[in-house]
Amino acid sequence: PQKTGKSETEMARELGLQRIIRMASNENAWGPSPLAVKAIQNAAAETHLYPAGNGAKLRKSLATRFNVSPDEIILGNGSTELIDLIARTYLSPEQNAITADQTFPLYWLAVTSVNANCIQVPTRNHAFDLPRMRDSIDSNTRLLYIANPNNPTGSMVSRPDLEAFLTNVPGNVVVVLDEAYMDFADPNEFPNGLNYLKRYPNIIVLRTFSKVYGLAGMRLGYAIACPEIITNLNRVRMPYNTSLMAEAGALAALEDQAHVQKCIEFNRQEREFLTRELESRGIRVLPSAGNFLLMLLSNVDELHKRILTTGVFLRPTAWFGVPNGLRITVGKHDENMAFLDAVDRP
Numbered sequence: 001p002q003k004t005g006k007s008e009t010e011m012a013r014e015l016g017l018q019r020i021i022r023m024a025s026n027e028n029a030w031g032p033s034p035l036a037v038k039a040i041q042n043a044a045a046e047t048h049l050y051p052a053g054n055g056a057k058l059r060k061s062l063a064t065r066f067n068v069s070p071d072e073i074i075l076g077n078g079s080t081e082l083i084d085l086i087a088r089t090y091l092s093p094e095q096n097a098i099t100a101d102q103t104f105p106l107y108w109l110a111v112t113s114v115n116a117n118c119i120q121v122p123t124r125n126h127a128f129d130l131p132r133m134r135d136s137i138d139s140n141t142r143l144l145y146i147a148n149p150n151n152p153t154g155s156m157v158s159r160p161d162l163e164a165f166l167t168n169v170p171g172n173v174v175v176v177l178d179e180a181y182m183d184f185a186d187p188n189e190f191p192n193g194l195n196y197l198k199r200y201p202n203i204i205v206l207r208t209f210s211k212v213y214g215l216a217g218m219r220l221g222y223a224i225a226c227p228e229i230i231t232n233l234n235r236v237r238m239p240y241n242t243s244l245m246a247e248a249g250a251l252a253a254l255e256d257q258a259h260v261q262k263c264i265e266f267n268r269q270e271r272e273f274l275t276r277e278l279e280s281r282g283i284r285v286l287p288s289a290g291n292f293l294l295m296l297l298s299n300v301d302e303l304h305k306r307i308l309t310t311g312v313f314l315r316p317t318a319w320f321g322v323p324n325g326l327r328i329t330v331g332k333h334d335e336n337m338a339f340l341d342a343v344d345r346p
């Protein structure tokens with residue numbers, strides 16, 4: 001089980017903290033769109049009803065936005081449900097899936113929970129090593145999981161690297177491109193997985209409302225893939241896996257692109273600010289295309305504990321395959337200042 005330890009509220013009570021600052025889970029520091037909150041409140045009055053039609057309204061809105069058909073979309077209770085659903089749909093014992101050693105642990109968890117093998121290919125400079133992942137494919141490989149941008153390292157697979165990789169992956173291996181953080185990457189550089197779906201029908205693109213849309217507590221993610229893959233996933237999915245309120249919130253959040261753009265811009269500014277400030281203190285930070293930064297330290301435990309006592313919650317990344325890493329979610333300016341103050345305290 002994921003060792004989350006004591007809850008943040010419990011810790012705060014124990015330490016007698018007045019204020020806690022959550023920088024541990026890559027939530028959106030600027031919160032959800034007020035329009036989404038309103039829509040969720042309105043939907044609450046209808047919660048005696050099951051959510052009808054497999055999220056048809058939201059799938060239709062997403063389909064229009066991304067210029068695909070609604071049958072190319074499946075909704076999940078967060079995109080993490082879909083990570084699991086994909087493993088349950090495509091893997092049997094003895095088969096394998098490939099991912100990296102320094103990445104989101106839920107790929108590994110989903111794969112091993114169906115008694116399949118998870119091949120964790122070492123990262124190269126803390127980034128997915130696609131040529132080596134390609135070379136690890138064998139006759140039992142069914143799935144590949146790639147987080148782009150990657151959590152916790154913040155690295156991004158470049159467009160030429162992704163394109164070279166996709167042409168070399170056999171068509172019977174399903175490539176999952178988890179793009180939870182894509183909105184925070186530079187759009188001129190980022191290789192948007194949706195652009196490759198027509199050419200490579202073995203791709204599944206995962207997206208979520210938990211990050212830039214600020215709806216992590218609502219639990220809503222989705223996958224976009226060819227209709228055949230979506231049909232396969234729907235055979236294994238339980239009915240009513242997403243909630244009426246989550247769908248209403250997501251639908252409204254999609255309409256508020258001004259809020260999204262504002263969050264992207266604030267994140268970019270604060271990510272740069274934090275990077276500069278940490279580097280000026282001699283702390284090594286990896287370049288990040290996400291809403292978080294990974295610090296590489298020789299004293300993770302010491303720094304983590306010291307910062308925790310000031311009420312700032314960070315994520316040590318041993319569970320993500322980076323034992324010397326401490327991940328910080330980009331916060332609002334005053335939160336980042338409070339974190340830096342904690343770093344500076346003796």
Ligand SMILES: *Cc1c(COP(=O)(O)O)cnc(C)c1O
Nearest residue numbers: 078079080104151180208210221
């Ligand atoms: C946060 C995150 C997600 C999103 O998970 P949800 O279940 O949609 O909240 C997916 N993939 C990665 C790599 C993440 O870090």
